[in-house]
Structure formats: structure tokens, C-alpha cells
Amino acid sequence: xxxxxxxxxxxxxxxxxxxxxxxxxxxxxxxxxxxxxxxxxxxxxxxxxxxxxxxxxxxxxxxxxxxxxxxxxxxxxxxxxxxxxxxxxxxxxxxxxxxxxxxxxxxxxxxxxxxxxxxxxxxxxxxxxxxxxxxxxxxxxxxxxxxxxxxxxxxxxxxxxxxxxxxxxxxxxxxxxxxxxxxxxxxxxxxxxxxxxxxxxxxxxxxxxxxxxxxxxxxxxxxxxxxxxxxxxxxxxxxxxxxxxxxxxxxxxxxxxxxxxxxxxxxxxxxxxxxxxxxxxxxxxxxxxxxxxxxxxxxxxxxxxxxxxxxxxxxxxxxxxxxxxxxxxxxxxxxxxxxxxxxxxxxxxxxxxxxxxxxxxxxxxxxxxxxxxxxxxxxxxxxxxxxxxxxxxxxxxxxxxxxxxxxxxxxxxxxxxxxxxxxxxxxxxxxxxxxxxxxxxxxxxxxxxxxxxxxxxxxxxxxxxxxxxxxxxxxxxxxxxxxxxxxxxxxxxxxxxxxxxxxxxxxxxxxxxxxx
Amino acid sequence: xxxxxxxxxxxxxxxxxxxxxxxxxxxxxxxxxxxxxxxxxxxxxxxxxxxxxxxxxxxxxxxxxxxxxxxxxxxxxxxxxxxxxxxxxxxxxxxxxxxxxxxxxxxxxxxxxxxxxxxxxxxxxxxxxxxxxxxxxxxxxxxxxxxxxxxxxxxxxxxxxxxxxxxxxxxxxxxxxxxxxxxxxxxxxxxxxxxxxxxxxxxxxxxxxxxxxxxxxxxxxxxxxxxxxxxxxxxxxxxxxxxxxxxxxxxxxxxxxxxxxxxxxxxxxxxxxxxxxxxxxxxxxxxxxxxxxxxxxxxxxxxxxxxxxxxxxxxxxxxxxxxxxxxxxxxxxxxxxxxxxxxxxxxxxxxxxxxxxxxxxxxxxxxxxxxxxxxxxxxxxxxxxxxxxxxxxxxxxxxxxxxxxxxxxxxxx
Numbered sequence: 065x066x067x068x069x070x071x072x073x074x075x076x077x078x079x080x081x082x083x084x085x086x087x088x089x090x091x092x093x094x095x096x097x098x099x100x101x102x103x104x105x106x107x108x109x110x111x112x113x114x115x116x117x118x119x120x121x122x123x124x125x126x127x128x129x130x131x132x133x134x135x136x137x138x139x140x141x142x143x144x145x146x147x148x149x150x151x152x153x154x155x156x157x158x159x160x161x162x163x164x165x166x167x168x169x170x171x172x173x174x175x176x177x178x179x180x181x182x183x184x185x186x187x188x189x190x191x192x193x194x195x196x197x198x199x200x201x202x203x204x205x206x207x208x209x210x211x212x213x214x215x216x217x218x219x220x221x222x223x224x225x226x227x228x229x230x231x232x233x234x235x236x237x238x239x240x241x242x243x244x245x246x247x248x249x250x251x252x253x254x255x256x257x258x259x260x261x262x263x264x265x266x267x268x269x270x271x272x273x274x275x276x277x278x279x280x281x282x283x284x285x286x287x288x289x290x291x292x293x294x295x296x297x298x299x300x301x302x303x304x305x306x307x308x309x310x311x312x313x314x315x316x317x318x319x320x321x322x323x324x325x326x327x328x329x330x331x332x333x334x335x336x337x338x339x340x341x342x343x344x345x346x347x348x349x350x351x352x353x354x355x356x357x358x359x360x361x362x363x364x365x366x367x368x369x370x371x372x373x374x375x376x377x378x379x380x381x382x383x384x385x386x387x388x389x390x391x392x393x394x395x396x397x398x399x400x401x402x403x404x405x406x407x408x409x410x411x412x413x414x415x416x417x418x419x420x421x422x423x424x425x426x427x428x429x430x431x432x433x434x435x436x437x438x439x440x441x442x443x444x445x446x447x448x449x450x451x452x453x454x455x456x457x458x459x460x461x462x463x464x465x466x467x468x469x470x471x472x473x474x475x476x477x478x479x480x481x482x483x484x485x486x487x488x489x490x491x492x493x494x495x496x497x498x499x500x501x502x503x504x505x506x507x508x509x510x511x512x513x514x515x516x517x518x519x520x521x522x523x524x525x526x527x528x529x530x531x532x533x534x535x536x537x538x539x540x541x542x543x544x545x546x547x548x549x550x551x552x553x554x555x556x557x558x559x560x561x562x563x564x565x566x567x568x569x570x571x572x573x574x575x576x577x578x579x580x
Numbered sequence: 581x582x583x584x585x586x587x588x589x590x591x592x593x594x595x596x597x598x599x600x601x602x603x604x605x606x607x608x609x610x611x612x613x614x615x616x617x618x619x620x621x622x623x624x625x626x627x628x629x630x631x632x633x634x635x636x637x638x639x640x641x642x643x644x645x646x647x648x649x650x651x652x653x654x655x656x657x658x659x660x661x662x663x664x665x666x667x668x669x670x671x672x673x674x675x676x677x678x679x680x681x682x683x684x685x686x687x688x689x690x691x692x693x694x695x696x697x698x699x700x701x702x703x704x705x706x707x708x709x710x711x712x713x714x715x716x717x718x719x720x721x722x723x724x725x726x727x728x729x730x731x732x733x734x735x736x737x738x739x740x741x742x743x744x745x746x747x748x749x750x751x752x753x754x755x756x757x758x759x760x761x762x763x764x765x766x767x768x769x770x771x772x773x774x775x776x777x778x779x780x781x782x783x784x785x786x787x788x789x790x791x792x793x794x795x796x797x798x799x800x801x802x803x804x805x806x807x808x809x810x811x812x813x814x815x816x817x818x819x820x821x822x823x824x825x826x827x828x829x830x831x832x833x834x835x836x837x838x839x840x841x842x843x844x845x846x847x848x849x850x851x852x853x854x855x856x857x858x859x860x861x862x863x864x865x866x867x868x869x870x871x872x873x874x875x876x877x878x879x880x881x882x883x884x885x886x887x888x889x890x891x892x893x894x895x896x897x898x899x900x901x902x903x904x905x906x907x908x909x910x911x912x913x914x915x916x917x918x919x920x921x922x923x924x925x926x927x928x929x930x931x932x933x934x935x936x937x938x939x940x941x942x943x944x945x946x947x948x949x950x951x952x953x954x955x956x957x958x959x960x961x962x963x964x965x966x967x968x969x970x971x972x973x974x975x976x977x978x979x980x981x982x983x984x985x986x987x988x989x990x991x992x993x
Contacts, residue, residue, distance in 0.1 A: 477622040
């Protein structure tokens with residue numbers, strides 16, 4: 065049947081005709097224009113710079129969230145957007161600026177080479193380039209590797225990825241500088257955090273679960289050489305663990321999703337330990353539109369708003385800011401070209417992949433393709449996002465153990481979640497593996513609520529225990545995972561904490577009054 | 581090696597697109613029907629003894645829906661009185677053929693059938709409309725008219741509810757469409773399994789969680805008779821993009837369709853965002869978010885030889901239209917029948933009449949209240965009224981003529 069509906073009448077307008085670009089004058093000052101930004105706005109160089117700078121400062125300024133002297137961690141990926149962000153911040157802080165920016169930036173780069181199976185020489189090369197860029201700014205800088213996100217204790221440490229730590233490396237000298245920088249900040253804040261956990265064997269997964277808060281962690285100050293060696297070993301283990309985890313997810317879309325989650329975890333963790341109260345992300349409007357639509361497609365609709373809003377308050381002590389959300393990727397590209405801002409090419413999971421390589425990749429191709437013919441696409445999507453609630457006003461809501469957004473799995477009967485679970489149940493009864501899944505589904509239904517049946521005395525987390533603590537999107541991401549022990553340690557700790565809470569609650573349940 | 585069915589030991593003949601499980605024919609039928617039953621009971625779609633119209637187009641969704649509804653009604657004793665309801669848009673070579681298949685269903689399933697046509701409701705067939713407007717925006721007319729036609733047909737049959745064959749793919753597609761268009765009101769409404777509970781006839785979608793692929797599979801293995809030709813008039817191009825995106829997503833991750841519906845269900849709209857208020861069309865009494873509903877505007881346009889009147893958002897274009905009508909009917913402006921748009925009526929007076937912006941709202945209330953009784957043949961292009969009046973108002977204020985309170989008597993009906 066024809067699926068045209070009543071609402072279909074208002075569709076965005078397609079681009080009418082190519083705009084004349086030769087001989088145009090700037091719409092502000094009537095000088096010769098050098099570029100056209102959106103729709104038909106021609107600018108000369110200086111007016112364009114004013115326009116971009118103003119837009120950036122207005123985005124940051126109008127919320128009044130960044131206070132004077134506040135420490136802000138700027139996340140760099142090496143890509144055009146974050147490079148532009150760094151440049152805008154540098155410009156804003158320079159002496160000649162009329163109204164100086166007042167916050168104190170620190171820089172962070174997360175090396176995700178392990179996820180793409182890059183050879184260590186290439187990862188070293190990338191880190192070297194990034195370090196050079198970061199060092200040239202004079203801001204304190206941090207380099208982390210994605211595998212450090214698997215274990216909180218790893219994040220809290222300052223040593224850089226193994227490839228850089230590798231003795232004899234060209235970067236060895238510079239490494240000292242990074243450590244110095246970071247440590248000098250840290251010593252200001254807390255001397256305790258600047259000490260380093262050395263003995264990895266004591267921090268193995270099982271022992272960490274028994275001592276979830278790591279109180280008995282030995283803090284030993286060591287010489288830099290032995291540190292390098294031990295961390296080298298540690299990273300190799302972590303790298304293997306990460307590769308193993310990603311491999312068992314069995315889908316590029318899930319891998320991308322998990323990498324995003326871990327990346328955010330590392331950022332919030334570094335920010336907390338190093339005393340930053342804000343993290344700035346370089347995502348531009350085009351990227352955020354892709355993110356919003358991708359979120360819809362991977363069952364994260366409830367998080368779409370929080371993933372694209374200017375101030376993301378999902379994490380407890382750290383606020384994520386997106387100061388470039390009003391910029392299109394085109395504007396970023398033009399800004400970078402005019403200012404000779406360099407970006408570093410870093411391959412991702414879907415680099416050189418076809419459109420169907422992953423959901424995010426497909427969505428990107430879809431949005432940018434539509435944007436070409438319907439120039440209002442990105443702003444339409446962002447406008448939708450702005451009308452959605454971020455759920456910030458609702459307090460005491462339970463969060464996902466993995467991505468920290470509020471749980472969306474506690475739904476009433478006629479819902480997609482229940483429909484899926486029913487489908488799985490009804491089309492796979494009978495054989496052994498399926499009855500297990502059947503059980504899993506039942507506990508899935510009680511998710512969040514918990515009737516005590518999920519409790520187990522074993523120290524290993526069961527898949528249903530983990531699933532019950534996750535949001536719909538994270539469940540989807542780890543659906544194919546064979547062994548939940550492969551998950552990042554912080555997730556497992558959180559799951560155990562919840563299981564214990566449930567147990568406690570079930571013990572005292574009969575004395576609890578119904579407050580609702 | 582033949583794969584065994586996951587539920588019995590027979591040989592499996594298909595892999596479910598929704599879950600990936602291998603099933604035999606009988607087990608698939610059972611799973612498919614049980615899922616629809618589960619949806620119906622979970623959402624308590626029906627009450628015993630109700631009369632339910634099945635919107636039947638002759639296509640796969642509605643054919644399978646009619647079949648499954650009949651089976652479940654008997655199996656689970658819903659005690660529903662089922663009827664088929666078809667809309668004849670008047671498209672030669674498409675709808676006449678598909679209606680043949682609905683008529684066959686009428687006999688095969690033993691369900692009474694009612695056909696209502698655009699021609700009897702509106703006086704226009706789609707063929708005639710296409711002659712007027714061409715192939716560019718014809719689908720807009722069809723979509724707007726169909727919704728009303730189904731309701732009117734259902735009222736004639738005195739049914740309690742309408743069920744439509746919208747499947748999970750359709751719902752997911754609509755979610756994506758509404759995100760792309762920034763239409764927050766529809767985005768919030770489109771995932772509801774039952775709509776129109778306030779006042780009008782409730783409509784529900786028992787196939788909301790059913791994959792299109794599985795519907796085809798079901799029809800194929802049940803050997804159901806359905807009509808599967810695309811409409812001869814070009815489909816809405818923009819919706820086509822969303823559709824292609826959904827299909828591509830499904831290839832990457834089959835659960836994506838349900839995942840999008842979950843996303844749509846878990847969206848919450850900011851409290852401060854204003855939602856369009858659903859009112860009633862002053863002309864035909866059908867629910868509408870404007871004073872006069874879209875169908876009435878479009879119909880008026882067709883009858884006046886201005887078919888583009890209800891199409892698009894461009895105020896410029898509508899303004900031009902309204903002006904044209906205004907010029908045409910300038911002479912009759914003070915006559916008994918206010919034929920042209922109220923805004924046009926005001927334009928010549930804007931120099932002498934000015935009023936404060938805050939009086940506008942009360943003005944509009946008056947218009948819509950008096951509209952019920954007085955505006956019998958008024959309001960051409962009335963959906964643009966607001967913008968036009970505002971323009972005139974500002975112009976009027978600028979010219980700073982003395983202020984004059986607007987009351988309904990000023991409007992010369």
C-alpha cells in the first residue's frame with residue numbers, strides 16, 4: 065500500500081539552483097568575498113573570521129557554564145574539528161584578543177590504534193605527531209590509550225602507551241616532559257593521585273572485584289625506568305584484552321559504540337583525577353546530526369538529546385561541553401584552510417569501508433548525502449534534538465553501568481523491548497542453549513526492578529546480571545559477547561555493586577514502606 | 581545439511597528476519613500470529629463486542645492483517661465484529677485492480693466490505709487531481725484525503741475502531757522522517773500504537789512490531805492473494821530516502837527496525853516545547869491543528885482552480901496565492917459572503933486599521949468562534965492567515981494610525 069501519510073506534506077526544500085560564486089562581495093563589508101558559508105552568505109576573510117570566532121564564543125558564553133580560571137580538558141582526536149577547536153581556544157587566549165577567554169585548558173589525546181590493529185610503529189608515529197601539536201601550545205597535555213579504559217586503575221596512571229614508553233624510543237625524552245607536566249598539575253591537586261600503582265598482579269580482575277574500591281592499593285614511588293618496564297607489560301596485557309573484547313562483539317557497529325563509551329569513560333576519569341571540571345569535545349554540528357540519527361538507529365533514542373546537547377551532565381563530577389555544535393563541517397574545513405590548521409589523519413574502524421561498514425558510517429553517508437541536496441538537513445536534525453529532553457531534571461533515576469545514561473529498559477508492556485523479547489522467546493523454545501536464553505530474557509524483564517532472582521553467590525558476573533544493569537543500546541552492543549568477564553572492569557564493579565544492593569534490598573524488603 | 585526447526589524437529593524452511601531463528605512453516609505461522617496476539621493483548625487494543633474496521637488496500641500488509649485478525653478473533657475469542665473498509669482514490673490501472681483483490685478477500689474471508697471513494701466524498705478522483713496539479717505534489721493530496729476518507733467511511737459503518745496494516749518498517753521510517761523534518765509533534769505521536777483516542781475514531785496498528793519481510797513471508801507461505809503493484813503516480817521522494825536508509829540499516833543489523841521504534845518510544849520532549857494544539861476544523865469538523873484543516877484548504881484550492889493552495893510551507897507562495905484571490909474577489913469583499921481569506925479582506929484597510937500585537941490572539945479566538953457559524957464559504961488559504969495578518973499589523977503600526985480595537989463586528993461577514 066502507498067505509505068504516504070498526511071504529515072508528509074512538509075518536506076524540506078531541495079536546493080534550487082547552484083549559487084553564483086564569482087564576483088560576489090562580502091555581505092558585511094562589501095569587500096571582495098572569498099567564500100560562501102551557508103545557503104548564500106558570502107564573506108570576506110576577515111568577516112568570516114569574526115563570524116566564526118563570535119559564534120564559538122557565543123556558544124561557550126551564553127550558557128555561562130565556564131567560569132574564570134576553570135580547568136577545562138580539551139579532547140583532541142587529531143581530526144579537523146578538534147584541531148579547529150584547539151586553534152580557536154589558542155586564539156581566544158592570546159594576548160591580542162579583545163576579550164580573552166578565561167579558562168585554563170589542558171589537552172588530551174586518546175590513542176585508539178589498538179582497536180584498529182595498527183602496528184605499534186604507526187601508533188607511535190601518530191602519538192608523536194599529536195604530542196608535537198599539543199606541546200607547541202604550551203598547555204598541559206595527556207596521552208592515553210583506549211586500552212587503559214578497561215581498568216580504572218590504568219586510567220589513573222600517567223604513563224603513556226607502551227609504544228611511547230618503549231625504551232630507546234625517540235620520544236623518551238619528550239615523555240619525561242609529558243609526565244612532568246601532568247604530574248606538576250596533579251601534585252597541585254592531590255599528592256595521593258600522583259603516586260603510581262605498580263604491581264599489576266595484585267590488581268588482577270578477581271582481586272579487584274573483591275576489593276572494588278582498591279583501598280588497599282599499594283602506592284609506590286618508583287624510578288621512571290622501572291615504571292616504564294612495568295607499564296609496558298601492563299599495556300600489552302590490556303591491549304590484548306581490548307582486542308579480544310572488540311573481536312567478540314562480532315559487529316563493527318557494536319565495536320564503534322563500545323569504543324565511544326570507553327573513550328568517554330577515559331575522558332571523564334582523567335578529568336576527575338586531574339582536577340578538570342569540564343571536558344570540551346570538538347564535535348561539530350554535522351557530526352552531532354550524524355550522532356543523533358545513529359543514536360536513533362542503535363536504540364539509544366533516549367540518549368540522543370544528551371549526546372548532542374551543549375552541556376552533557378551525564379557524568380557525576382564532570383560536564384562535557386560541545387562548543388562547536390553550531391558549526392557545519394564545511395565551516396570547520398574553511399576555517400582550517402584559511403588558518404593553515406593542520407589535522408592528523410588517523411584511521412578508524414570504517415576508514416576505506418563501504419557505506420554499509422557500520423551503522424554510524426551508513427548514517428554519515430546518509431546525512432551528508434541528504435545535506436548536499438537539502439541544505440537544511442543538518443539543522444533540521446539538530447532542531448529536533450534541541451526539543452528533546454535530556455532527562456537532567458529527573459533525579460534518582462538509575463543509570464546504565466556502561467554508558468552512564470539513564471536506564472530506558474524499565475518499560476511497560478506494549479513496548480519494542482518486550483516485543484523483541486517475546487519474539488526471541490516464542491521462536492526458540494526447546495533446546496538447551498535456548499532455554500538458557502529464555503531464562504536470561506525473564507531476568508531481563510525484571511531489569512532494574514530486581515526480585516532477587518538474579519542474585520548469585522558466584523564472583524563471576526553472569527550475562528543476565530550484566531544485561532540487567534545496562535541500557536537498551538549497551539545491551540545491543542554486547543549482545544554477541546560470549547564472556548562478560550571481558551567487559552571493562554568498571555562495568556563489572558558497578559554490576560556487582562548493584563547485585564549486592566539488590567540482595568540487601570530483598571533482605572529488608574518486607575520492612576520497606578511503599579513510598580510511591 | 582538441512583537445518584532443523586528451532587521449535588520442533590521438522591526441517592526448517594526459513595530464517596526469521598526478526599530474530600534469525602530457523603523455523604519450519606507451521607512454527608513460523610504460530611510465532612507470527614502469537615506475536616500479533618501478544619501485541620494486541622499487551623496494549624489492550626480491543627474490547628469484547630466492538631466493531632472493528634480493517635483498512636484494506638488490497639496490498640500485502642492489509643491482506644495479511646485481515647487474515648490474521650480473523651484467525652485470532654476466532655482462536656482467542658476477541659468477540660469482534662470485523663469489517664473491511666477500502667478507499668477508492670480513483671486511480672485507473674492501480675486502485676481498480678487492487679480493489680479487485682479486496683473484493684476477493686471479502687469472499688475468501690467472509691468479511692463484509694465497504695468501499696468509499698474520493699469521488700463521492702470530495703467530488704474529485706485522483707486521476708482528475710493529477711490532471712490539475714501534475715505529478716509533483718499529487719501524493720500530498722492523496723495522503724491528506726485518505727486519512728479523512730478512512731475516518732468518514734468508518735463513521736458510515738458505525739465502527740468503534742480502525743486497524744491499519746502499518747508495520748514496524750513503516751513506523752521506523754516515520755520516526756526517521758520526523759527527525760529529519762524536525763516535526764516534534766508527529767515524532768512524539770508516531771510511535772503510539774493507538775492514535776486518535778481523543779474524540780475521533782481510535783486507530784491502531786497491530787503490526788507495529790511486525791517486520792515487513794515477515795509479513796511478505798507469511799503471505800507467501802500462506803499463499804494469500806494480494807496485489808503488489810506500486811502506485812502509477814510517483815511516490816514521495818523524500819520518504820523514499822528514509823525508506824532506503826531503513827533498508828540499508830536492516831542489512832547491517834536486522835534488529836535496527838525495532839531499535840528505532842524503541843528509540844522513538846523512549847524519546848521525551850522538553851516541557852517548554854510548545855506542542856501544536858489539536859482543534860477542530862471550523863468547516864468540516866474534522867480534527868485539525870489549524871482553524872481550517874488541510875483537506876478543506878486543498879479542496880477549496882482544487883475547486884477554485886488553484887490546486888497548489890495547500891501545498892508547501894513557503895509563505896511567499898501562499899501570499900501570492902492569497903493576493904491573487906484577493907484581487908479576484910476584491911469587488912465582493914464587502915458582500916454577504918466573505919469568500920476570500922480574512923487576511924486579504926484586511927489588506928485594503930490596513931492603513932486605517934491598526935492594532936496591537938497582543939490583541940491578535942483575542943482576535944483569532946473571535947475569528948474561530950464566529951467562523952463556525954459565519955464562515956460558510958470563506959477561508960481560502962486561511963492557513964496563511966496568521967502570517968499575513970501579522971505583516972499587515974506591523975505595517976499598520978508603523979503607519980501609526982490611531983489604534984482601534986478589533987471586535988468581531990469590524991470583520992464584515
